[in-house]
Amino acid sequence: MREETNPGTGQDRWTDLPRMAPDAGRSSRAAGQVRSSGPFAAERSAGRTVAPSPLDPGATGNPYRVHRVLREEFPLTYDPLLRAWVLSRYADVATALTDARFTHGHRPGDPPCAETHQDIDEAELRAVAARTAYVLARRIADRPQADLVADFCHWLPAGTVAAAVGVPYRDMMRLVRGRAASALAGQCTGQIAVREKALASFLANVLADRERAVALHDAPAGQIARAWTESLRRDPPVQIAVRRTGAEVRVSGGTIPAGEPVALLIGAAGRDPERFRAPDRYDPHRDDPGQLTYGSGTCPAVLLARFEAEYALRALLDAMPRLRLADGFRPRRTGLITRAPRSLLVRPGG
Incomplete structure (x- = not known):
């Protein structure tokens, strides 16, 4: 295993x-x-x-x-x-x-994380996440149907790392995925597969309710961050x-x-009911928010994943204002150690 x-x-x-x-x-x-x-x-x-x-x-x-x-x-x-x-x-x-x-x-x-974080520019992380998200969203905007897991979530985390370290877009998947990412961008930001899964679950939770998605698209960054945290808690x-x-x-x-x-x-x-009310419900506005934390320090991967989630949502709905789940499609999460939707079928044109 x-x-x-x-x-x-x-x-x-x-x-x-x-x-x-x-x-x-x-x-x-x-x-x-x-x-x-x-x-x-x-x-x-x-x-x-x-x-x-x-x-x-x-x-x-x-x-x-x-x-x-x-x-x-x-x-x-x-x-x-x-x-x-x-x-x-x-x-x-x-x-x-x-x-x-x-x-x-x-x-x-921890030392490896702190060393990586010394050279992290948060404004630059935000910029590369936004730029990569908008490039990917425009690539699928004209399709009658797309799979956001394969066509978007699979690429965005690798793309942001590539942009952050100056790897050309055409080379990003060849150089950045897997172990090469750790060498290029440090241990924290280099681990990409889990960020893909987290992003897929987040988009599945948000797009399950069309009104919720539209409201979050226009919401300030803080509200999107709460929706992201809630997705990490529930899924x-x-x-x-x-x-x-x-x-x-x-x-x-x-x-x-x-x-x-x-x-x-x-x-x-x-999903412990001793800590959260209605723990199985996805509620980005819940008044008992929170997720498990891993320490008191700052990790660049935490920031990067949050920026990726924010700009993924903004870019997708900017490029596809009528974006919705495909007819009859319901995301199905699988896995015991890691868990996320294997596919997320959408109709870009509504």
């Missing part, structure tokens, strides 16, 4: 979950200890004895059912498929993302991030020993 991840903006990278596993004997004993005690012991003794896995095949279509069971009944459990302890409640996941006792994850402000492109405990940590449901791998269910935490 291999993923390059960043919940929202390409900040984190992790690979090969099984390599982070404790020894099999310790894992089995630990899993048994968690599942035989705690506030839900009565329910488990009555029928449910094993926690579901977020990697269960049935979770591909809708992982949030599994997430709900884990949040409510198994706030701390050991997952044999992930080979890691699993946290699913907002409070626990938020702690694991920011607490120094959880290691092996990039946080904004994060990365569903699972991995950390390791550097010390013993007390969480909901028990204590995780030092030196253990921990899988953080970003998607479950973002």
Whole structure:
């Protein structure tokens, strides 16, 4: 299992979950200890004895059912498929993302991020995101139908990186995608695939309501930023991030020993009803906003992804004022580790 991840903006990278596993004997004993005690012991003794896995095949279509069971009944459990302890409640996941006792994850402000950020000009990032978005939007404006995932989201993050480092537009996909991007633009801004997924989910959420899309197109940047944050909360492109405990940590449901791998269910935490009202609803105007944060520092990937979302929306509706989803089309998100619509069919001319 291999993923390059960043919940929202390409900040984190992790690979090969099984390599982070404790020894099999310790894992089995630990899993048994968690599942035989705690506030839900009565329910488990009555029928449910094993926690579901977020990697269960049935979770591909809708992982949030599994997430709900884990949040409510198994706030701390050991997952044999992930080979890691699993946290699913907002409070626990938020702690694991920011607490120094959880290691092996990039946080904004960490040395590699801080070094990249020293040379970042926010005005220039905004300019290259806008320029690239408008070029791409005009390329599809005259088509009877387009797929925004393949024809727009797939290109915009690579294009902004290319423009930021001075790579000619014709060469951007050859030079910027994948690992070459990290060499060209630094570790943070170089991770492109997750920004594509985040952008696809954002456009799917916004275009699902034609009036909402038009209102946001004319809205100030701050309101579009709120809509972007809400999309990251409800439909994060990365569903699972991995950390390791550097010390013993007390969480909901028990204590995780030092030196253990921990899988953080970003998607479950973002829909925790203890933190958000009507958590399954996309509401860019919600009065209890918020998303999981990864540190107190500033990351160029965070800024770039937000600018890409803003100018994607503005450019698409400027070039295609009557843009709407294709007749009968409903975006379908797939994936267990990373998750986003595979296609986003639209009619540029309405």
